[in-house]
Amino acid sequence: MKPVLDETHDSEAQSWVESANVAGSDFPIQNLPFGVFRRRDAGAEAGVGVAIGDRILDLDGMQSEGLLAEKSVRLAANACASDSLNPLMAAGAGPRRALRRRLHAILRQDAPVSDRQAAARHLIAQADVDMLLPAVVGDYTDFYASIFHATNVGKLFRPDNPLLPNYKYIPIGYHGRASSLVPTGTPVRRPCGQTRDGDADPNSAPKFGPTHALDYELEVGFFVSAGNRLGESIPIGEAEEHIFGICLVNDWSARDIQAWEYQPLGPFLGKSFATSLSPWVVTMEALAPFRTAAFARAEGDPAPLPYLFCQSDQEQGGLDLWLEVSLLSVRMREGGIAPVVLGRSNFRDLYWTMAQMLTHHASNGCNLRPGDLLASGTVSGADKTARGCLLELTSRGKDPVMLPTGEERKFLEDGDEIILRGFCERDGFRRIGLGSCRGTILPASAT
Numbered sequence: 001m002k003p004v005l006d007e008t009h010d011s012e013a014q015s016w017v018e019s020a021n022v023a024g025s026d027f028p029i030q031n032l033p034f035g036v037f038r039r040r041d042a043g044a045e046a047g048v049g050v051a052i053g054d055r056i057l058d059l060d061g062m063q064s065e066g067l068l069a070e071k072s073v074r075l076a077a078n079a080c081a082s083d084s085l086n087p088l089m090a091a092g093a094g095p096r097r098a099l100r101r102r103l104h105a106i107l108r109q110d111a112p113v114s115d116r117q118a119a120a121r122h123l124i125a126q127a128d129v130d131m132l133l134p135a136v137v138g139d140y141t142d143f144y145a146s147i148f149h150a151t152n153v154g155k156l157f158r159p160d161n162p163l164l165p166n167y168k169y170i171p172i173g174y175h176g177r178a179s180s181l182v183p184t185g186t187p188v189r190r191p192c193g194q195t196r197d198g199d200a201d202p203n204s205a206p207k208f209g210p211t212h213a214l215d216y217e218l219e220v221g222f223f224v225s226a227g228n229r230l231g232e233s234i235p236i237g238e239a240e241e242h243i244f245g246i247c248l249v250n251d252w253s254a255r256d257i258q259a260w261e262y263q264p265l266g267p268f269l270g271k272s273f274a275t276s277l278s279p280w281v282v283t284m285e286a287l288a289p290f291r292t293a294a295f296a297r298a299e300g301d302p303a304p305l306p307y308l309f310c311q312s313d314q315e316q317g318g319l320d321l322w323l324e325v326s327l328l329s330v331r332m333r334e335g336g337i338a339p340v341v342l343g344r345s346n347f348r349d350l351y352w353t354m355a356q357m358l359t360h361h362a363s364n365g366c367n368l369r370p371g372d373l374l375a376s377g378t379v380s381g382a383d384k385t386a387r388g389c390l391l392e393l394t395s396r397g398k399d400p401v402m403l404p405t406g407e408e409r410k411f412l413e414d415g416d417e418i419i420l421r422g423f424c425e426r427d428g429f430r431r432i433g434l435g436s437c438r439g440t441i442l443p444a445s446a447t
C-alpha cells in the first residue's frame, strides 16, 4: 500500500506548543508518537499520551474535555483509556489515522481558541514523568535483516563462507523473551552465564561467571497492530496495515555466553537478560514521507519468493531512517565529555522490509497479536562507521575502540551508558525523531 500524505505532514504547520517548533525537535506536530507515561506524583496512574515538543498531551484528559468525541475518532480515543497501547494497536490503521488527524488539528497554531485552552490543561512536561513500556508485549521476535551485519559477523566465524545459503531467501529470526523487555533508562545488570575460552582445549570445561563480552545491538522494533488468526497468514500486500509503528531497540548481548550456547538451537541466555526500548512509538503515518524503495539486491541475488514479493513493497517498503549509537563511560561523564558516536547506519540498508518480515512470520499460520514486537536485528551498513554493535566494530575485541579519555573498549564496561537515537529527514518535510533509548551497565551480582 502506498503511504498516504495528508495535512498532518504539511511542513509549514506549526504548533501553539512552542517547544514543538524548535528546529531539531524530535517531536514536532508532524510526528505525534504515542507512549505510556506515569507522573512522578505519588499514586499516579499510567496513561496514554502523545509527545509534542518537550510536553505530553494526556489523552485521558482530552477525553474528559470532550475534545475527542467526534464519531470518527471515538473508537481510537476510547482505546487510549488504558495503561498500554494494546487496545489502540488492536483498533487498526483506520481509527489510528483519524485520531492523528484530530490531534494534529487541535495542536496546530490555528486551532480554535477553545480547543487550545482545553488541551493546554492536559499538557505535562516530559521531565515530570516516567515513561513505561508502550505495550504489553505478548511475544517478541528478533530478525537478522541487515546483510552487512550478517556478513560481518559471519566473517568472524566463517571467513571463507560468511553468509549462509538461506540468507537471501528467508528473513532469519528467533523467538526472543518478552518478559525482559525494559523501557529506556532501566539499568542493565551484567549477566552471568556459562562461557568457554574459544582458544581453550576443545575438551576443557566451561566456567560460570559474569560475561566479559557485553555488547549492544542498534536495532529498530515495530509493533503489530491488528493481528491475524491462528492458521491464517498475512499477504505481503496487506502487511503494512498490520504494523502500528516503530521504536528503537537495544538487544543487549553477551557474546561469550552466546558463542558457547548458540549451537544448535540459536540465541538463548546470551540475549534474554535485558532488551531496552525507546518509549515513543512513531506511527506508520508519521513515517509516510520517508518511505523509500526496498534494498536494491546485488545482481545475481535471487528475487524474493512470490509470497514475499509485492511491487508496492519493492517501491515503498524501505524506510530512510538514520540511526546512531553512542557511548558515555564513567570517566567521560565525570569529565563532562559528551557521548562518543560509535556507529551511524540507515534502516533503508536492510535486506528485508518490515512487510516481508511480518508476512514471513505469519506465513506458517503463526498468529501475531496486537502489541507483539518484531525487531530488525542489528542495523549495520557497508561502511566501517556504520556498524551497529561492538562485535563487528572491534572484530570480536581484536581491534578496540578508543574513547576520548584514552580508554579502550573491546566490549562494555560497568558504568558505560549506551544511547541509541533515530531520526528521519527529507527535503520538503519536517524532520521527525524517535527520541532516545538509554541503558547503563551495572556490575554483575555476586555469584
Ligand code: CA
Residues within 6 Å of the ligand: 142, 143, 217, 219, 251, 377, 378
Ligand atoms: Ca539482535
